[in-house]
Amino acid sequence: MDTLSNLAMGFGVALSPFTLMLSVIGCFLGTIIGALPGLGPSNGVAILIPLAFTLGLDATSALVLLTSVYYGAMYGGRISSILLNIPGDEPALMTTLDGYPMAKQGRAADALVLSGVASFIGGLLATLGLIIMAPLLASVAYLFGPAEYFGLYLLAFCTLGGMSSNNQAKAALAALIGLAIATIGLDNTSSMPRFTFGNMHLMDGVDFLVAIVGLFAIAEVFFFIETHGRDSAIGVKLGKITVPWRDIWKSSGTMLRSSVIGFFAGVLPGAGASLGSFLAYMVEKSISKDKASFGKGNPRGVAAPEAGNNAAAGGALVPMLTLGIPGSGTTAVLLALLMTLNIQPGPLLFSEKPQVVWGLIASLLIANVVLLVMNVPMVRIFVKILMVPPRILLPGITMISFLGIYSLSGGYFDLVLLIAFGVLGYVLRKLDVPTVPVIMGILLGGHMEDALRRGMVISDGDWTYLFSSPIAIGFWVAAIGGFIAPMFLRTVLKKPQRNLIDVED
Amino acid sequence: MKNSDRIFGLVVILLALAYIASALQIESSFLSDPVGPRLFPLAIGGLSILAALSLVLRPDAGPDWPDLRTFARLGVALAVMVAYAYALMPYGFLIPTALAAGLLSYQIAPRPLAAALTGICLSAGLFILFKYALGLGLFALPRAWMG
Numbered sequence: 001m002d003t004l005s006n007l008a009m010g011f012g013v014a015l016s017p018f019t020l021m022l023s024v025i026g027c028f029l030g031t032i033i034g035a036l037p038g039l040g041p042s043n044g045v046a047i048l049i050p051l052a053f054t055l056g057l058d059a060t061s062a063l064v065l066l067t068s069v070y071y072g073a074m075y076g077g078r079i080s081s082i083l084l085n086i087p088g089d090e091p092a093l094m095t096t097l098d099g100y101p102m103a104k105q106g107r108a109a110d111a112l113v114l115s116g117v118a119s120f121i122g123g124l125l126a127t128l129g130l131i132i133m134a135p136l137l138a139s140v141a142y143l144f145g146p147a148e149y150f151g152l153y154l155l156a157f158c159t160l161g162g163m164s165s166n167n168q169a170k171a172a173l174a175a176l177i178g179l180a181i182a183t184i185g186l187d188n189t190s191s192m193p194r195f196t197f198g199n200m201h202l203m204d205g206v207d208f209l210v211a212i213v214g215l216f217a218i219a220e221v222f223f224f225i226e227t228h229g230r231d232s233a234i235g236v237k238l239g240k241i242t243v244p245w246r247d248i249w250k251s252s253g254t255m256l257r258s259s260v261i262g263f264f265a266g267v268l269p270g271a272g273a274s275l276g277s278f279l280a281y282m283v284e285k286s287i288s289k290d291k292a293s294f295g296k297g298n299p300r301g302v303a304a305p306e307a308g309n310n311a312a313a314g315g316a317l318v319p320m321l322t323l324g325i326p327g328s329g330t331t332a333v334l335l336a337l338l339m340t341l342n343i344q345p346g347p348l349l350f351s352e353k354p355q356v357v358w359g360l361i362a363s364l365l366i367a368n369v370v371l372l373v374m375n376v377p378m379v380r381i382f383v384k385i386l387m388v389p390p391r392i393l394l395p396g397i398t399m400i401s402f403l404g405i406y407s408l409s410g411g412y413f414d415l416v417l418l419i420a421f422g423v424l425g426y427v428l429r430k431l432d433v434p435t436v437p438v439i440m441g442i443l444l445g446g447h448m449e450d451a452l453r454r455g456m457v458i459s460d461g462d463w464t465y466l467f468s469s470p471i472a473i474g475f476w477v478a479a480i481g482g483f484i485a486p487m488f489l490r491t492v493l494k495k496p497q498r499n500l501i502d503v504e505d
Numbered sequence: 506m507k508n509s510d511r512i513f514g515l516v517v518i519l520l521a522l523a524y525i526a527s528a529l530q531i532e533s534s535f536l537s538d539p540v541g542p543r544l545f546p547l548a549i550g551g552l553s554i555l556a557a558l559s560l561v562l563r564p565d566a567g568p569d570w571p572d573l574r575t576f577a578r579l580g581v582a583l584a585v586m587v588a589y590a591y592a593l594m595p596y597g598f599l600i601p602t603a604l605a606a607g608l609l610s611y612q613i614a615p616r617p618l619a620a621a622l623t624g625i626c627l628s629a630g631l632f633i634l635f636k637y638a639l640g641l642g643l644f645a646l647p648r649a650w651m652g
Contacts, residue, residue, distance in 0.1 A: 054639040169559040173517060176553045180524060183549065187531075187542040194531050194542060195524070218586070225582050225612050226571050391614035392623050395606040398586070399631055406593060407641050415590035423583065430568045431513050449545045453538050461539030 003131060010358030013060060014366055022057075022065040023363050027370045030072020034079075035382050037086040039397060041073035042329040042436075043216040047397065049209055049337050050404030059341045060356050064363040066337055067317075070330055071123060071364060074273065074313045075371045078115045078306055079382055083108060083238065091273035091309035094281045098294060098301030105297050110244040114299055115306040116375040117248050118255050122307035123368040125259040126266065126314025130321075131361055133267070134350070137322040141347040146455035147466050151475030153448040156325045159268060159482035160437050168487060170433040178441015179448070181206050188446060189453050201413045208336050208442045210405055210414050214421025215428075215435045216329075217401045222426040224394050238383055241376075244299075251303040254284050262308035266315025266327055273328055276312025277305035314364070321345050321357060324447070329436040335443055510564030517557035525550035578612050585609060597646040598636075603628035 013019065033044030045066050052062040077092030082099035095115060102111040144152070157175045184195045185205025196202040261283055262276035284304035285294045294301045316327030317334075324345040326332035338345050343356065350357055375382075405418050425435050452466075459465030467473050528546035571579070585608045592601040607624025611617065635641040 051639060054635075054641055167560075167565055169556045169563075170565075172556045173553060173560070176549050176556065179549050180546070180553070183546045189538055190533070190542050192532055192542050194546065195527055197527075221609070222579055222582065225578055225609075226575055389614070391610045391616075391619065392627070394613055395609040395623060396627055396631075398609055399602055399606050399627060402586075402589065402593070403631065403635055403641070407635075407639075410642075412590050412594060415593070416587065419583065419586045419590060422586070426579075430570070431509055432565060432568065433513075452545065453540045456539040 003135065006354060006358045007131065007362060009355065010360075010362030013355055013359030014064065014362035019061060019064050019359070019363060020366065022061055023068045023367050024370055026065045026068025027072040027367050027374055030069035030074075031076035031079075031371065031374060031382055032072075032385055033069065034073030034076025034092070035386055036076075036388075036393065037080050037084065039220070039393075040077075040216075040330075041070055042212075042333050043220060043397075044073055045069055045330055045333045045337075046209070046212040046216050047401050047404055049333070049340070050213075050408050051400075052337070053340070054404075054407045059343055059353075060359045062337065062341060063334075063356065063360050066334060067360060067364060068367040068370075070334065071310070071313060071367050072371055072374075073330075074123070074310045075116065075119045075375045076382065077309070078119065078302075079112065079379065080386060082111045082115065082302070083383065083386070091277045091312070092305075093274070094277045094305035094309075095302060097281070097305075098296070098298050101295070101297035102299065102302060107244075107297070108238045109241045110247060110299070111302050112238075112379050113241065113243055113376050114247050114251065115302050116372060116379070118251070118258070118303040118306040119310045119375070120368060120372040121255040122259045122262055122310035123314060123371070124365070125256075126263045126311040127361065127364045127368065129263045129311075130314050130318055130364075134318050134322050134357075134361075137318060138347040138350045141322050144347075144471070145469075146451040146458065147468055147472040148475065149451040150448060150455060150466060151472045151479065152323060152325060153444050153451065155475045155479040155482065156319075156444070157437065157440065158479040160440060166432065168483060170431070171437055172483075174428065174433050174435065174437035175441045178438040178443075179445040180441075181211065181438075182442050182445025183449070188450055201411075205446075206417065206442065207408065207414060208439070209340065209408060210418050211421050211442050212333055212336055212439055213401050213405055214418045215425035215438060217397060218418060218422025219425025219429060219435070221394055221398050222422060223429070224390060238380070241379065243376075247299040251300045254300045254303045255307040258284060258304040258307035259311040262311030263315040265308070266312030267318045268327065273309040273312040273316065273330075276315070277309035280304045280308025280311075317364075321349060321360075322347060325444070326440065329439065332436060332439045332443060336439075339443070507564040507567055509567035509570070510560050514557040514560035514564070517560070518554055521550045521553040521557065524553075582609060582612050585612075595647065597644045598632055599628050599645050600647070602631065 014023070029048070030041070030044065033039050034041060048066060048069060052065055057065065074091065077087060078095045078099065081087045081092040081095040082103050085096050085100040087093040087096055099111050099115065102108070160171070160175070182205070184202055186192070186203060187194050193203060258280035261280045265276035265279050266273065268275075281301065281304045284300055285291055288294065288300065316331045319325045319327050320331040320335055322345070324335065326335045335345065343349065343353065402415060402418070405414050408414065428435055428438070455465050467476065525547060528543055528550060531542050531546070533541055533543070585605050589601050589605040603624040606627040607620050610623040611620035614620070632643065632645065636643050
């Protein structure tokens with residue numbers, strides 16, 4: 001089997017002591033990042049990218065470190081959901097619905113173990129799905145020309161926009177802002193400066209790492225100051241940690257179903273882990289015999305979203321690696337990492353740099369096992385870290401963000417730009433304009449324009465070229481459908497509100 | 506309170522017009538392709554105006570903007586960050602970082618002593634971490650003092 005020999009090579013890369021150590025460090029940092037409210041996976045990975053460069057890591061090592069952080073954050077998000085009723089990151093929102101009630105019934109430890117196991121199952125199955133699906137998709141993507149890629153980019157923007165906002169106009173504007181920022185700098189094809197206004201710093205364009213750290217991390221600081229940084233006092237007691245075998249056995253079907261749902265939600269470009277956990281929870285609730293117990297501490301309501309979001313995290317890597325199209329905010333950040341490392345994801349990645357792809361996949365499998373060990377027997381350590389007050393945490397995150405960007409360029413210009421993106425992120429999020437499409441626009445804008453212009457060179461300016469293959473037409477149809485459909489599905493897909501039980505009582 | 510979206514839409518329209526005007530100024534080079542460097546930006550500008558117009562005509566309910574005092578605190582945080590960005594190069598790492606981290610901490614929880622301690626500890630800790638563990642070329646003290 002080709003896949004098995006590839007996987008064996010991957011393990012050869014991943015099992016070197018150094019890579020293994022990076023994976024463990026990544027898992028540990030990731031769980032912390034996921035657990036701390038206000039520091040989600042995209043923030044965390046974004047802040048750590050400049051640090052990975054300062055360490056001088058090679059491509060495989062940097063990728064292993066940061067994907068371990070990514071998987072770790074998916075595990076960590078549940079800790080504060082269950083103990084504080086505050087989702088540590090967005091996908092963990094659904095876990096608060098049954099996790100916190102369970103914790104209030106004195107079953108916090110059970111909920112943590114159960115959700116840890118569910119995360120493991122979801123992550124494991126999704127990584128297996130990635131192993132099977134990614135090479136298949138890569139072999140199809142091999143046939144794509146500029147017309148197909150242009151349609152695919154359009155599809156990614158449309159579905160992402162459709163999913164991530166309540167107002168299509170705002171989602172579209174977000175993507176357009178990103179695309180506009182991407183046009184700053186020297187034009188790829190003709191090398192003419194565009195929108196630089198004679199400023200030397202803008203010749204190379206806007207560094208997407210600056211944009212990402214600003215829009216995510218710095219904007220988060222402003223939000224924290226606005227909300228007074230609610231003190232994260234732990235409201236429930238964590239008893240002795242035992243393994244609730246009965247609950248795990250009873251929700252094993254839930255975990256399997258949710259993993260499959262989550263994986264496919266993750267593969268959709270632009271949908272990501274939040275949709276995975278949401279769909280998994282809703283499906284589980286709708287097929288359950290006692291619907292009333294959901295939201296009141298049903299163990300299945302804890303297992304479903306956790307299996308779903310970890311599976312979606314794995315699924316989102318499929319389009320990112322094979323097509324260069326991120327399926328979520330965090331995979332957008334991982335794509336930025338690849339691009340900075342001069343690795344162009346896409347079908348060629350699998351044939352030209354198999355050691356990167358398979359080393360990454362092997363280390364995902366390893367990270368999953370490491371994370372299960374860290375998050376079940378050792379979960380207390382992370383509960384302690386949760387008690388760091390925000391008045392220390394937030395300035396720390398700000399300073400690390402600044403230093404990370406400073407280490408990239410060593411000048412004040414990028415720092416000022418970083419702050420500007422922070423303000424932009426704050427204003428956009430206040431106005432309910434999603435920021436992930438902005439990032440996607442900045443990341444993919446150049447590629448999208450290149451695809452368009454290469455296509456027009458090939459066809460000598462004939463616009464019908466864009467619709468010249470069935471695949472390209474399919475992408476256009478799916479893009480338009482993906483943009484319009486949520487307008488009608490909005491009432492069905494409405495996100496449930498967080499259950500605002502007072503944490504203090 | 507639907508004014509937030511209307512104002513945002515109008516600002517976007519103005520910016521998009523400026524963007525389009527600037528895009529029309531882009532010089533073509535002798536290396537020409539059928540599309541050229543102007544068309545893609547022009548399309549972005551045009552679509553932005555359409556999306557912004559729909560926002561002006563059909564705005565959502567506005568967000569809860571913070572009160573003036575919170576805005577003042579956000580303003581202070583912003584000023585601290587900008588000052589920090591400009592101070593990091595000429596004044597070395599330790600002093601600007603301690604001041605900036607301390608002031609940000611004070612914005613989150615107004616306890617002067619705790620904030621000062623946070624600033625000093627973060628500054629020292631991050632300096633050790635970045636300089637010695639990550640090998641970043643940082644200057645500890647103002648350039649002028651080092652001679």
